[in-house]
Every structure is written in structure tokens, then in C-alpha cells.
Amino acid sequence: MRVASKAASKAASEAASKVASEGGIRAPRALVPHAFALLLVALLLLVIVRLPWAGDLGIHAATIERLRDDPLHPGNPLVDADTPSPYYSPWTLLLGCLAKATGLGTFVVLRVAAVAGLGLLVTGVGHFVRTFSTRRGAAPVALLCLLLLWGPGLFDWSGFLGLNSLALTVSYPSTFALGSAFHLWALLRKALRSAAGWRVFLGLGVLWAVTLLSHQFTGVVASFGALAMVLGARPRPTRAVLLRVAGGLALGLAVLPAWPYYSFFGLLGAGGLEEIHRSLYRSLLPHFGLALLGVAALAVRWRRDHRDPLVIFFALGAAMFAAGGLTGHYSWGRVLPAALIPAQVAAALEVFEAGPLRRAFAALLGAALVLGGWTQAGTVGYVVPRGALPGPVAAKYRPPWTGYHWLMSSRVRYGDVVMAKTFPSRQIPAYGPYTVAPGYPDFFLPDEGERGEAVREYFAPGTTRAERLAVLRRYGVRWVVAYPGDGGLRGDDPALREAGVGPRGQVLYEVVG
Template identity: 60%
Template sequence: MNVRFVSSAGSGRAGARRAPAHPAAIGRTIAQAAAALVLVLLVLLVVRLPWAGDLGIHAATVQRLRHSLLDPGNPLVDADTPSPYYSPWMLVLGGTARVTGLDVFTVLRLAGAAGLVLLVTGIWRYIRTLSAHPAAPALALLSLLLLWGTTPFLWSGFLGLNSLALTVAYPSTFTLGLAFHFWAWLTGVLRGPADGGWGVWLGLGVLWGVILLCHQFSGVVASVGAVATVVAARASGRGVWLRLGVAVAAGVVVLWAWPYYDFFALLRAGEGLESVHRVLYAEPVARYGLVLVGVAALVPRWLRDRRDPLVVFFGLGALVVSAGWLTGHYSWGRGLSAALVPAQLGAALAVVGAERSVGAAGAGSGSVGAPGVRRRRWVRGGWAVLVGGALLVGGWAQVGTLGYVVPRDGLPEVVEERYRVPWAGYRWITPWVRYGDVVMAEGRSARQVPAYGAYTVAPGYPDFFLSDEGRRAALTDVYFAERTPESVRREVEREFGVRWVVDRRGVLGGTALRVVARGPEGEVLYAVP
């Protein structure tokens, strides 16, 4: 009776002591709180929508679809050509803008919110196929966002916090979110007792095709992950392979039937993209060095299971990226995420152990004092210290991201030094420049002006489907050359119907052009006589 009385009432007596919190519970709480703070930051970034990189082309794509869903034409120049930017996701956004009448940038904020939700839920679903540990999803999110390098890296299709802050509204974010859901769905089907019905495999195939159409480079990463999932599942039997064949065929049909551009024609477009993507292979230690912690975490997984899904995923991704470097196909570097993602997830899972969601309840069972259990705890503790330290270093490297949601004068000096000022945009030209007007612009201006509905003479981005792209670029260079005769400029203006000129370099002062407005960064808007 005394024993029962003490155990039941101990919590209510003044002299009773509460049991100390378990270190694992404390670590789990810290990881979940940190992940929640990062998510709050990302939500605020969706509202802020800082501008850098490719936001202009995506806004221009929504502009064209908003005005014509069936025949939008080239998104950047006044030409009737197809464009790979007209993807299923952008069609949804363009239709939303057309039906609701919302501003294009409001629609892009909605796109950022949808992409963020899809990405977070996709990571959660996929990590649950690898571990049932309650801290696994939070650690996975932190690793994907922070486990990069000591130098912030910005490129669409890469999930570093600094990169995602500026690309959250891009189709690449939405597509990677779809990819995580795709891998989780495929894993569940392959682990199922009946390997899924025909409708399930058709759905997987259609989803694969949609992913490739929405963002081709992220689609390659999704495809590599899918192959790794199939290999890791040890799929066997004619029925399974027949279903896989049907899924692939369904995806190919989706790609072939898409009416807005010829997906398979893009396979010939690699040569024009190599120089742009060579930078992906530069400074690998500074940009991706912390991922080596994840690579090390994959080694014990490989020793336990040669077909571990993350190990196979990483191996295939590293093979693609290495082949791109060795052959000079630097655009293959866009497949880096196929090597980075499994390594980053491997680091997160090393902290919580190797438990799988299937049958994880019995994993790690044994007496508390067993040597094997103590050893596993020491190993997990070591990984927690190593990964936690790497996350702190990676987070500090990207701390300048706070500047996108906190006023610059409100940042500590040490943080302000890492802040990167986003682009200002060209909204200041809209009182004069109307939808469909042709603007002569170069460089960054040519990448931003179309976001407001205008066209440029030369596209601000490589355009495989625009046959006279080279000539347009050459004439733009001639136009902005200081010693070009006025008669040559008038001829170019007449040929392309140019009504306005944006001069970023101050080379057109004293010409026959009439000054209309001046931008916040010293640009001048001229009216063509």
C-alpha cells in the first residue's frame, strides 16, 4: 500500500521531484523550434517577395497567360514562338490571374505560399518513409536549408535558405515539392503488398510527366530519385516491371501531348546553356562543403544496406554531376540536388538513428543497460554534436537572409554585413510603358522589364525556340554602343517597333531620345522620337 501511495501521490506532494528531461527530448524540442522559426521566416519572405534572379521571366510568363491562355506567344519578346516557361503550373497561375483580376505579383505570392506548403509537406511525407522518429522531419528541413557551405549560394532548384528566400515563388520550388511527394508515393506503392493497381501507376506516370514539364532541371532530380527508389525497393517480378513500364509510358505521353512547347526539342538545347552553368562547379568547398557531413553519414547506411535509398540516390546524383564536369556538359550541374538532397537527409537521419517508418516500433529495443544500446546512444550523440555544429555554421553563413524581412537599420552590424540588397524592379516605368510596348533594354533591365507586360528587343534569357535570338542580341549591343550613329538606332527602332528605351549605363545622353523618367538606381527611361 505504501509503495502504491508514494508512486501515485508523489507528483502532488511538495517534496516530490520531477524527473529530469531526457536529452533526446530536449534535442527534439530544439530541432522542432528551430524548424518552426525558419518556417516563419519563409512565410514572411513570401509576403515580402524580394526580387532577384529570374522573378522577371516568371512574372512575364504569368502576364502573357493572363492575356491569352491559348496563344500567349513568346513571354519576353514580341514574337509568336513556344516557350518552356509555359508549364502546367504557370498555366494555373496565369488562369488565376485572368479569372480573379489579381496583380501578377500577388499571384506570384500565392505561388510562393503554395510552393512552400507543397515543399514542407513533401519533405515530411518522404522522411516518414525513412524514419518514424518524431524529430526526423524538423531535422530534415533544417539540413536541407542550412547544410550547405560557408558562402551563400543562390540558384533556382537549390534548397539553401538564402536561395529559397529569393526563389520561393519560382516553379522550381513548386516542382521540388512535387518531387518529394512523388518519391513518397512511389516508395509507399513499392512497399505495398500488391504493388498498387494500374490506376496508381498511371497516376505516378502522369505526375512524373507534369514534374518534368514544370521545371525541367528539377524534373531530372525527381527522375534520379525515382530510379533510386525503385532500385532500393528491390522490385522484382514481371508484374512490377510491367506497371513501371506503363507509368513511364504515361509520363512520356504527357510530355509529348503538352501543347505549349516541344519538351523533347529541349534535349538539343544543352550547348547554349553550358557557359551559364559552369559556375555551379566553381568553389565547391565554400558552397557545398558542409554537405560532406551528410556524405559521411551515408557511409554507415551503405555498410548496412548496399541498396539503401539515400545511398543509391546520392550515387546516381554524383554520377550525373561528375559526368557533366568530365564531358563539359556543365548544365548537368543542375542535377547537383540529386547528390545534395540525399546527403543532407542522411545527416538528419544519422542524429535520430537508422529506424525505418515500417517496423520502426520494434527498432532499437533492448534493456536500457545493454552495451549495444549505450553504444548507439553515444553514436547518435556524436552525430548530434557534429550535425548541430554544421547547421550552426551553415545558418550563420546565410544569416543575411533576415535582411529581407527585417529593416536594414534594425539588423546588428555583423548581420548587416551579410545582407544582400535585392533588386528594385522597374515599376517606376509603368505610368508610361503599357502592356505590349517594346522597350529597348539590356542586361538586368531586359530581365525585369517584361515582368510589367512590356517586351524587349533581345530576350534577357537564353531562348532556344527564338530563331533570331543572336541577331536581336547583336543589334541590342550595337544600339547601346557609344559611337553608333543615330540613323542606325532609328533603323533598329523601326524594325522592332521600339517605343521606349531604358539606359542603365548612361550612354544615350545627348541623343535624339526624350527623357521621360529616372529610376531609383540611376536608370533613364527615354521615349523614342
């Protein structure tokens, strides 16, 4: 009995030692990934306070402005036209109603959206990772990989989870959609394992549709992930469970065309996005090279299980990304997160797998995360004044745009039409005015080409004064925003009156004639 007791005690001790060493639950080691993950989340929360202006912030602010003004018939968010817009999603409708009900300013509501989206994303990552591993450090390591395991070259785009990219897009619908997608995948895996009932799968179908409606590109990523979770489910779903999956899919497909603010399926034939997305296929190794560690981890997972959901997820995303490059459909490159996310998560999970190379892989991953963090160190500049940053970090900082709040102190009112070039047109509608031409492609605006040509005609050097005045009258322009060298009517033209001066000599003119 004593011998058996000693043997049992020794076995228990060895088991505990093994769990501690392989599971990473030793207190000092377990705290390291948690501490760094919390540090990055805290950094992002501080960034939200600043809400740096770059990229597509203007269109999302304009969308909330229009929904605040008229939630039922908001019209085009950028120009004075009664057209639908894919930016009017379930998420932005909720934000617009929040703005109308509370009276909060648009940029305050965007900060609320950012906090909610970030919370949904962080909890979604943890939720999803826990369906693969219960190790204490798996979720925070996965979050670190998603934020830092990119490349030695900086890359920013909505729907891509790099730290600097997320700092600029955290208030966008893409962040909400990504958070929803992680929860969708986690809930779907759990529902498949437990053979959940109809109510669960129907709810998942609605969540899938909301994700697609809120950010279409991320919705495709979410769809590939959901398909991978079904194809890789263990045990294999029974016929009854697959019937419930089909029912959830059917309900989601019914929700999509029922959304009243724009035609989801009408977007399938939209063009004009290929050239914008060509850059997704350039500099792949500088932008995404560190994620190859995750591809190696996926190869190991594939050897263990040919139906591993992360492997299938990666294969679907990589295949569509490659097809887009080969066929010239560069907008398909927006599906790249469907390859990056499973690779990054696989890299995190591999650290906690038993094997002779585990420690070597963990060390290599740690070095890659440090390099990825250094690449994106300029993100700190959105929180710390540039002058207080060390020289090498300050060199990586990219100052955000200044915005056009100064227009509103010059008697420009909500709904006024402003003549401006493309770059100002991406920001001015955020404050309530319209522009002649949209600063972004607009699939549902029938005269988009004519409006763009009108702006080019107004500012072109060979255009006569009469032609410029005709353009202003055609679109009911009340204000013109221009730098001194932009062209257009001269500043001393009797049809204009100077009304304000903005950063770098930009001038606001009131149209008086």
C-alpha cells in the first residue's frame, strides 16, 4: 500500500510538473503574455481618446451624421443625392440612433463605437482560441500574434488586425465585424460539438448576416471561417446538425436582401475597386512575412489532422487571394485576413503544444513578435507627444490628418455643398456638409462619373470662368475649399468671398455670385 501510495504521489508530481512546463502556467511565465496583451489593449484605449484621423474616418462620421439627421431616409452620405449606401449597416444604424437619442457629437459616438468594437474583438479572440486550447496563455499570445505578427514593413488597411492599422481603424465597422466574426466561429464550433438545437443555429445565421451587412469584405472572411469550422468539425456533424446549419444559412440569406438601406446582392456586380486594391499584392514579404511562422505551424497541425479547421480556413483564404492576383480581381485581396488570422492563431497555439521543438519555436515566435512590435512602434505617437518619443520611435510615427473642423466656425452649415478636390472630399462630409463629388467610390450613385468630371473641370487650368460658374450653379455650390495652387476661380473673383483660412494656407471661399 505504501509503495502504491508513493508511486501515485510520484506520478501526480510528475504530471503536475509536466502541465506546468508544457502548459505555461508557471506564474512568472504566464503573466508575461497577459501583461503585454493588456499593455497593447491599454494603448489602443488611449488611442481611442485621441481618435487619430486617417483613412476612411470621414465616411463613417458622415454616415452617422446622415443617420442622426434622418434614420429612415438618410440619403447619400457624401453628396446631396437620394441614393442608398452600403455604409448604412446595422452597426452604423445603431450608432446613428445613439447619436440622435443622446445628442452626443459624431466623434464622441465614434469613440463609443471604438470601445465597443475593441471589446468585442478582444473577447472574440479569447472566445475563439479557447475552443482550441484551454491553456492560460493561449488567448493573450494569440492576441499578440494577431496584432504584431505581420512584417518588417508597416501596413495599414481596414479589416487587417495589425496594431498600427487597428489604431487607425478601431472605430470603423470593420472592427465590429471582425469581433463578431471571432464570436461567430467560436459559437459555431461549440454548437457543432454539442449538436445544439435550431434556435442556436438560426441565431448564428442572423449573426452571420449582420457581419456581412456591416462590412462586406470582413463578411467574406467570416464566411470562409464559418465554412472551415463546419468542414473541420470533430466529431463529424450528423445529418440532423447539418440540416440545422443549412437552416441558419437560409435564414441569413433571407436577412441580406431584406435589409432596407442598400441592396447587398447589388454589390456583387460593382466594379471600379481593382486598381485601389492592387497594392495588396505588392511587397508581400515586407508586409506579411512574419506570418510565415504561422504557416509553418499550420503545416504541423495539418500533419496531426488533415481536417484541422485552421488549416482549412487558411487554404480557403489563400486560394481566393491567389485567384485574385492571377485573374486581376485585386479586390479579392481583401480576403487575405482569412489566410493571416488562422496562421497567426496557429502560431500562438503551437507554443503550447508538446514536442521537442516547442521551446525553439516559442523563442523564434518571441523574436518575431519583438520585430513586429518595433515595426509598429510609431503607434505610441498617437498617445505620447512626438517630441517626447525617442528618436528612432519618433521616426516611425505618422502624424494623422488635421481635419476640417475649422470650416464649421466659418458659417458652413449642415447640408451645404462644398466644391473641393478628392482629399478634402474625404473629410468635409464628416462635419455635415456635402461635396460635389464623393471622395470614395460610390456604386449606387448614377452620376458619380459626371460629378468627378465636374470637379476636374472646375479646377482645370484651361476651363473658362463661365464654365466654372456653370459647374457651381449646376450643383448648388455654396462654398469652395482650395489651396492657392489648386486652380479654379481666382481668389479675387467677384463670385467669391474669402471666408476663412485653414492649415497650410488652404482657403475657404463663399460663393456669392
